[in-house]
Amino acid sequence: MIVLGVLASGNGSNLQAIIDNIKSGKLDAKLGCIISDNPDAFALKRAKESGVPAYYINPGSHKTYLETERELEYMKCLQEHKVELICLAGFMRILHSDFLRTFKDRIINIHPALLPSFPGLHAQRQAFEYGAKITGATVHFIDEGVDTGPIIIQRAVEVDDNDTAEKLAQRILKVEHQIYSEAIQLFAEGRLKKTGRKVEITNSD
């Protein structure tokens, strides 16, 4: 059974979906630990309530990335908990190449748009304000860019004429909760074959 580590900065609704899907047996995985860069993250509370080791690790003084020394602490914590796949769930910091090398092809993220459209913050609002008629969600491997890594799963969500950015974001969130666990399950089953930028989903044995 694969051991997951989740990095989260905020509410952690994607973390909750993972917890729920593990409990219901949809996801054959175990949560090794949750780490947050925000001591008040509700994600930490969700983790503790589910009996998962949960840590706040001080990210240092930069706002957009982890200070080098702190990043080593994150890595040490993940390794001590024998984490095999790192799932970013609303984690608001860029990871450095040391971190990426150490966990090469074992860090994934969920983004609330059909990448490469609408990367970065507030992707749902970006899509809404652009007047897109179709947006969606993307699970992808992390690389050194922002929301640029190889794509594992995408799912489309239609924008309705009577949508608000908030209603749209809620529908996208439901899709996020589904496809993130689907991607983790595929990873756990060894069914993701990455070649360059392309991720093929192979058949199960």
Added chain:
Amino acid sequence: MIVLGVLASGNGSNLQAIIDNIKSGKLDAKLGCIISDNPDAFALKRAKESGVPAYYINPGSHKTYLETERELEYMKCLQEHKVELICLAGFMRILHSDFLRTFKDRIINIHPALLPSFPGLHAQRQAFEYGAKITGATVHFIDEGVDTGPIIIQRAVEVDDNDTAEKLAQRILKVEHQIYSEAIQLFAEGRLKKTGRKVEITNSD
């Protein structure tokens, strides 16, 4: 009945779909004229075979736009044929602001991707090489940018693991043929309400 003008540089398969949909009654429109910047465009042959006035108008010596004097000839031809909506169908040149002002909110284009992903040339191949799992097609109004105008209709197309760029492009093309005529019909019925970047599709009376 709305009068269409089509600008095309090449094969004109989207033009053919419009011709076919008019013939079958799906599209309540009339083709006023076809203009090409390429004397050998197969689109001209398609137009002539359907009895539609078809013209090659020399674009001048630039490769990416029409020379000012030539652009006036394009405008004159469209006006002489009482064109009410201009449909770009693989027309490979940028239009200047004079043209855009003259036909304000009456020029539309079809693009083989879910904009703003993969603007510009070879959008199907771009999506394929990026490793996108979902791409599609977009009908949009023309503004001064390249593939940046307000979106009228988008439709998603899934990328299969055993796709080639060519197979994917073929499936996208089928969707293009459908949604371009749908968008023209909505325009003809006066059902497109544009506010800023957003295009609402209103109910028919």
